[in-house]
Amino acid sequence: MDEDLSKSPHPLRNIPVEVTVSVGRARPLVKELLELEENAILALDKKIADPVDIFVGGRLIARGQLEQIEGDGTGQLAVRLTDVISDSVNDV
Numbered sequence: 001m002d003e004d005l006s007k008s009p010h011p012l013r014n015i016p017v018e019v020t021v022s023v024g025r026a027r028p029l030v031k032e033l034l035e036l037e038e039n040a041i042l043a044l045d046k047k048i049a050d051p052v053d054i055f056v057g058g059r060l061i062a063r064g065q066l067e068q069i070e071g072d073g074t075g076q077l078a079v080r081l082t083d084v085i086s087d088s089v090n091d092v
Contacts, residue, residue: 021079022053023066052079060085 024044036042046052054062064079 017056020055021064021066022055024050051082054079054081 024046026042026044028042049065051063052066053060054064062081062085063083064081067078067080068074069076069078
């Protein structure tokens with residue numbers, strides 16, 4: 001089973017996975033949630049330049065910076081990976 005996956009087709013390679021990017025969290029009181037209306041602003045615990053957390057299957061896999069795609073995708077958000085989390089960090 002020491003076969004190199006990069007040299008042979010693997011049946012799982014073409015299965016899409018959902019990636020979640022967490023930009024921050026808020027902890028409002030229920031009272032504040034009930035008072036929310038259109039155009040309300042919900043403050044998060046991070047600043048705009050802070051790194052975002054990237055999860056796959058609920059597991060932290062990387063951190064990165066939000067960016068805007070240039071060219072045809074102008075205005076679309078993207079994430080530039082700045083730190084890929086090693087397996088040993090997730091196994092704690």
